[in-house]
Amino acid sequence: MNSAGAEIDDAFVYYTNTFIYDILRQKRCLVVERRLPIANREYKDSFFRFIFNRPPAACSLYRAASQNPTVTERDIQINTLDSILMDRIKNDVSLLVPGHYVVLLGHQSTWSLNLPLRCLWYISELYRHMIPNKKAMYRTKLIQIPAPQFYVFYIGSPKEPDKSMLRLSDAFLEPSDCLDLSVTVYNIAYSPHRPILRQCPLLHDYSFFVHQVEAQRKTHGLDKAIRKAMDDCAEKGILSEFISAHYEEVHDMVTLWYDENEAREYWREEAFEDGMEKGMEKGMEKGMEKGMEKGILKSIQNLMRSMHLTPIEAMNALMIPPEQQKELKQLL
Numbered sequence: 382m383n384s385a386g387a388e389i390d391d392a393f394v395y396y397t398n399t400f401i402y403d404i405l406r407q408k409r410c411l412v413v414e415r416r417l418p419i420a421n422r423e424y425k426d427s428f429f430r431f432i433f434n435r436p437p438a439a440c441s442l443y444r445a446a447s448q449n450p451t452v453t454e455r456d457i458q459i460n461t462l463d464s465i466l467m468d469r470i471k472n473d474v475s476l477l478v479p480g481h482y483v484v485l486l487g488h489q490s491t492w493s494l495n496l497p498l499r500c501l502w503y504i505s506e507l508y509r510h511m512i513p514n515k516k517a518m519y520r521t522k523l524i525q526i527p528a529p530q531f532y533v534f535y536i537g538s539p540k541e542p543d544k545s546m547l548r549l550s551d552a553f554l555e556p557s558d559c560l561d562l563s564v565t566v567y568n569i570a571y572s573p574h575r576p577i578l579r580q581c582p583l584l585h586d587y588s589f590f591v592h593q594v595e596a597q598r599k600t601h602g603l604d605k606a607i608r609k610a611m612d613d614c615a616e617k618g619i620l621s622e623f624i625s626a627h628y629e630e631v632h633d634m635v636t637l638w639y640d641e642n643e644a645r646e647y648w649r650e651e652a653f654e655d656g657m658e659k660g661m662e663k664g665m666e667k668g669m670e671k672g673m674e675k676g677i678l679k680s681i682q683n684l685m686r687s688m689h690l691t692p693i694e695a696m697n698a699l700m701i702p703p704e705q706q707k708e709l710k711q712l713l
Contacts, residue, residue, distance in 0.1 A: 424607070425536060425591055426473060427689065429488040432623070433474045434461055438583050443476055443484055445581035446532040446567065452478060462506060475507060477527060483507055487533040489566075492541060497549035497562050500531045504562075531564040534577075534584070536591055539570040543577065586620045677701070678712055 433439050440454045458477040474486040485503050487496070508526055517524060535541060549562040567577045569584060571592035578585040593610035594603075601609060611628065615621045677699070684695035692713055696706045 424594075424603070425490055426488055428590070429534075429587065430461075430473050431627075432583065432587055433486065434459060439474055439476055439486070441581050441583055442474070442486060443478075443532075445577055445584065446486065446534075446565070447484075447530065460507065460510070462503070462510070475503070481527060483511075483527045483529045485529070485531050487531075489533055489535045490537050492535060492537055494547060494551070496533055496564050496566065497531075497547050498552060500533075500564055501549060501562055504529050504531075529562075531562065533564055533566045534569045535566055536569050536588065539568070539572060541568045541570075543568050543575055586614070589619055590614050674712075678709065681709065681713065 433442050436454045436457060436459060439459055440452060440457055443457065444450050444452055456478055458479070459474070460477050460483075461473070461475050473488040476482075476484040476486070478484060483504060485500055485507075487500070487503075489496070493499075511526065512518065512524060545566040545568075547564045547566060549560065550557065569575065569577060569588045571588040572578070575588075578588055590610055593613055594606050597606040597609055600606075611624050615624050680699055681692060681695045681701075684690050684698055685692060690698065692710050693706065696709060701709065
């Protein structure tokens, strides 16, 4: 490719990123004032998954939630879903306890009465993944499936009860005994007196870490609050070994915010340095199609890098139609 063509393409990286960014802002897919988050809950979710998607931690969490101290690490198999393409739904930690239960351990920062309905989607997807031969569904022989249990860990308002029960049947327009699903919700907003936190020390430490971040966030900003909370927890012996072993990894994972001005300035500088000035002049006529494609790819890569998203999640955030996602994914 000659230099003029490269200038055209790179100019449209800037042009397309700016265009897509403005559309997302107008549609409120990204909340922007001075800072751009995925959502307030994301850093908590990321850290929760990072800690508890490991067999020893997941086992400890399950024992506390189920009140079953006999389950061991060898008894469980983690089968957490990476994603479900509809609405970017994820479950945070799911376990298969052989012969017994599919366990969904969901983490929530906002209270929602729709948790049973979401759990219904989760368990349907898990069962679908458990049956590799879809034709078996139409055979006469009974397909046995593990019985589900649902636990949600809520880390929002400390005023909610320590333990609650939500039922799918509460959402029915008319009473029915054909289907129901119950979800046990534990409040894990930090308090040294919460039973579930006393029963699972690692969950206590996670809750304390989030409490420290939130307490310092208004004063220091999220990035500094996270680093300060990590240092304070390490000094107090809370998550000390975990943080020491994964300090930068934890920080990069939980810092999911980036500054709007910094992001746009980065795109401007990158485009300008690589020939924006000449490219914008010539690109309107010659580089639109190719430049738009490259700009979209760059936008996807920016979201993947800055917000730790998968390609599918980034494309969903950019509202790219499903029929175009497969082709774009091959170009990444």
